[in-house]
Amino acid sequence: MPTPCSSAWPRSPVALVGFDLKGGVEFTPYAARLSALATERAECTRLLADLIGMMIDRMGLCRMTGARNIWQLPPAVRPVPVVVLVDELAELYLMADKSEKDDIARTSTALLRIGQLGRAFGIYLFCSGQRIGSDLGPGVTALRAQCSGRICHRVNDPETATMTLGDLDPAALVSARAIPAETPGVAIVASQDGQWYRARSFYVAENTAEHAAKTYAHLTPSWDDLTAAQPVDVPA
Numbered sequence: 747m748p749t750p751c752s753s754a755w756p757r758s759p760v761a762l763v764g765f766d767l768k769g770g771v772e773f774t775p776y777a778a779r780l781s782a783l784a785t786e787r788a789e790c791t792r793l794l795a796d797l798i799g800m801m802i803d804r805m806g807l808c809r810m811t812g813a814r815n816i817w818q819l820p821p822a823v824r825p826v827p828v829v830v831l832v833d834e835l836a837e838l839y840l841m842a843d844k845s846e847k848d849d850i851a852r853t854s855t856a857l858l859r860i861g862q863l864g865r866a867f868g869i870y871l872f873c874s875g876q877r878i879g880s881d882l883g884p885g886v887t888a889l890r891a892q893c894s895g896r897i898c899h900r901v902n903d904p905e906t907a908t909m910t911l912g913d914l915d916p917a918a919l920v921s922a923r924a925i926p927a928e929t930p931g932v933a934i935v936a937s938q939d940g941q942w943y944r945a946r947s948f949y950v951a952e953n954t955a956e957h958a959a960k961t962y963a964h965l966t967p968s969w970d971d972l973t974a975a976q977p978v979d980v981p982a
Contacts, residue, residue, distance in 0.1 A: 767837035778963035794856035854885030861892035
């Protein structure tokens, strides 16, 4: 199997967008391959607004051409897919004081809209976190319902397993707690068909991933270009 840095690894014209409210410490090492990175709440709000605007533009393009999704568009006008990576989702919902209430409400609504509608328009949302419970508000529960693919690594208590797999077969919750500590990377994976499976992730060292980000930095689409209003000129 090729390593993530080898010339045999498939290279796709895709934009990567990061949300990292841990001060950017998780995603900054990969900044060379990110088209946009938000590390503060205000930046998150602006970046989410950009994504919503992009999604609406793509809706209009698909409507004008009679396409149900971007993959039915002619290659000449098909927009670049965007993968949105959210590290520690709970941080986007935590409120330090009441002054953040409106920003959090806008964030919650934007994430839910992207989760509900984004895939058809080439905007794919991947959220991760240690604890993503209903105590963070109804917005988190609604967003989780839109995430058809789930990955739950080993957990120590049923509450944590429920946060990810709660609306699936109860046996999945038991399996998540039964993963041995000596088997890192093993997880319970829920697919779009409602089934769940036991799987093991492929290990990639941090320095390998960072090297890949720098190696393929030249493939990074410009965020300004992606968010600029593009004239619709569909080939006949």
